[in-house]
Amino acid sequence: MEKLFVIKIGGNVIDNDDALDAFLKRFASIQAPRILIHGGGKIATRFGEKLGIESKYVNGRRITDDQTIDLVTMVYGGLVNKKIVAALQAMGCNAIGLTGADANLIPAVKRPVKDVDFGWVGDIPSEKINAEPARKLLQQGWVPVVAPLTHDTNGHILNTNADTIASVLAVGLSAWYDVRLVYCFEKKGVLEDVENDDSVVRLITPTIYDKLKAGNRLFAGILPKIDNAFAAIEAGVGEVLIGHADDLLTNTGTETSGTLIRRS
Amino acid sequence: MEKLFVIKIGGNVIDNDDALDAFLKRFASIQAPRILIHGGGKIATRFGEKLGIESKYVNGRRITDDQTIDLVTMVYGGLVNKKIVAALQAMGCNAIGLTGADANLIPAVKRPVKDVDFGWVGDIPSEKINAEPARKLLQQGWVPVVAPLTHDTNGHILNTNADTIASVLAVGLSAWYDVRLVYCFEKKGVLEDVENDDSVVRLITPTIYDKLKAGNRLFAGILPKIDNAFAAIEAGVGEVLIGHADDLLTNTGTETSGTLIRRS
Numbered sequence: 001m002e003k004l005f006v007i008k009i010g011g012n013v014i015d016n017d018d019a020l021d022a023f024l025k026r027f028a029s030i031q032a033p034r035i036l037i038h039g040g041g042k043i044a045t046r047f048g049e050k051l052g053i054e055s056k057y058v059n060g061r062r063i064t065d066d067q068t069i070d071l072v073t074m075v076y077g078g079l080v081n082k083k084i085v086a087a088l089q090a091m092g093c094n095a096i097g098l099t100g101a102d103a104n105l106i107p108a109v110k111r112p113v114k115d116v117d118f119g120w121v122g123d124i125p126s127e128k129i130n131a132e133p134a135r136k137l138l139q140q141g142w143v144p145v146v147a148p149l150t151h152d153t154n155g156h157i158l159n160t161n162a163d164t165i166a167s168v169l170a171v172g173l174s175a176w177y178d179v180r181l182v183y184c185f186e187k188k189g190v191l192e193d194v195e196n197d198d199s200v201v202r203l204i205t206p207t208i209y210d211k212l213k214a215g216n217r218l219f220a221g222i223l224p225k226i227d228n229a230f231a232a233i234e235a236g237v238g239e240v241l242i243g244h245a246d247d248l249l250t251n252t253g254t255e256t257s258g259t260l261i262r263r264s
Numbered sequence: 265m266e267k268l269f270v271i272k273i274g275g276n277v278i279d280n281d282d283a284l285d286a287f288l289k290r291f292a293s294i295q296a297p298r299i300l301i302h303g304g305g306k307i308a309t310r311f312g313e314k315l316g317i318e319s320k321y322v323n324g325r326r327i328t329d330d331q332t333i334d335l336v337t338m339v340y341g342g343l344v345n346k347k348i349v350a351a352l353q354a355m356g357c358n359a360i361g362l363t364g365a366d367a368n369l370i371p372a373v374k375r376p377v378k379d380v381d382f383g384w385v386g387d388i389p390s391e392k393i394n395a396e397p398a399r400k401l402l403q404q405g406w407v408p409v410v411a412p413l414t415h416d417t418n419g420h421i422l423n424t425n426a427d428t429i430a431s432v433l434a435v436g437l438s439a440w441y442d443v444r445l446v447y448c449f450e451k452k453g454v455l456e457d458v459e460n461d462d463s464v465v466r467l468i469t470p471t472i473y474d475k476l477k478a479g480n481r482l483f484a485g486i487l488p489k490i491d492n493a494f495a496a497i498e499a500g501v502g503e504v505l506i507g508h509a510d511d512l513l514t515n516t517g518t519e520t521s522g523t524l525i526r527r528s
Contacts, residue, residue, distance in 0.1 A: 078342020090419035096367040101350045103360040155354035
């Protein structure tokens with residue numbers, strides 16, 4: 001099967017014009033089918049403040065009320081997405097910017113209200129995953145650039161975690177591609193010692209993961225990311241790579257420098 | 265050749281939620297390949313005021329400075345475009361929302377500074393017209409929904425007149441389709457008597473146009489629209505229809521009620 005890179009960048013890169021430009025140059029130079037999923041960064045909060053829209057959080061998660069979904073649709077789906085697309089086009093990369101509503105790329109469901117009403121937030125049940133539209137875009141030679149927005153198929157845009165969107169696209173596209181899901185963040189990988197940037201765990205398999213956990217050798221905050229990576233692999237993704245945005249080219253090559261997570 | 269409808273709606277429809285919903289229901293029910301081009305409406309001005317971005321105009325044209333291009337990218341490319349796409353998806357119409365930067369749909373050039381610096385405004389030289397990306401989208405069965413934004417291929421988004429974008433797409437796609445370019449506005453068509461909504465001129469050919477002009481039978485404001493329609497026809501478009509948004513289904517049928525403009 002042909003190799004496909006599903007690459008997610010977060011807010012730290014997006015909030016810094018120079019870092020974003022450097023990242024996009026690297027991304028543009030990759031010679032393989034690829035998809036970019038971007039987070040929103042702090043731009044939404046900044047515009048929200050100017051517009052008098054207060055950011056509300058419960059348990060660290062943004063509550064997406066009517067005003068907020070309009071705000072993130074503008075900022076994530078408009079400003080951030082189109083800036084990235086225009087920049088990539090200038091670099092010779094034929095990007096096409098989308099939300100999950102476009103071409104019905106990512107149908108989702110509004111999160112049910114239990115203790116907390118998160119508002120216009122979308123979750124993606126595994127039975128809803130349909131990567132056929134994404135595959136069609138790739139077959140045309142386009143490079144999809146996806147904003148962290150989905151839709152409920154009833155006319156509403158939903159705010160959705162970018163890591164989740166990346167994972168869902170990676171799982172769905174594994175039917176046709178050998179997928180490496182690459183999470184870019186501000187560390188070189190999963191660290192054995194959070195104080196030491198060079199203590200990257202280069203390979204995590206289930207066996208290695210059990211040993212690391214048994215020895216309390218990992219920072220608790222990284223465990224959900226690794227659990228999600230294994231869930232994606234369980235669902236068909238070839239491998240997951242967690243690494244620094246600066247190391248994108250190494251981490252989309254054969255000799256990776258970040259943390260490679262795979263079945264064995 | 266297969267029939268294609270390139271349909272433009274303006275701000276009056278977009279600014280009214282009920283009118284927009286009714287229009288989109290009509291648009292969704294059309295059983296033929298089609299493209300929707302939307303204007304921005306007054307939403308950008310409203311958000312601009314809240315953000316403290318002053319709207320500047322010279323000769324009735326918005327000056328698009330750095331802040332304004334970000335504003336319209338957010339509002340036209342994000343909020344308006346994605347609301348339309350999500351609504352159409354809920355109506356069973358497989359819409360895909362785009363700006364001219366996406367898939368390099370509409371390359372343009374920044375308007376040269378002569379007497380006035382219009383800022384980030386894009387013009388589309390006829391030699392730049394390349395409708396191959398739009399054709400690919402149509403071939404996949406998607407319904408492109410296009411915001412009034414283009415790009416300079418050097419990394420900048422440009423604010424571009426929606427009528428112009430509609431015309432450029434219609435001309436380019438005429439290589440493969442029998443195109444009817446439909447301009448929806450708030451009148452039933454070109455009126456002989458602006459006070460009388462029922463005085464629609466049902467057909468304008470060059471011969472009829474000459475007679476109408478010779479008799480001073482047309483409102484001066486409509487002449488540029490008719491001139492542009494004939495320019496599009498000269499460049500390959502089958503026919504141009506100017507009519508009311510409410511009459512979309514009639515005007516995409518065989519017995520039109522608006523003003524049909526064609527070569528003979």
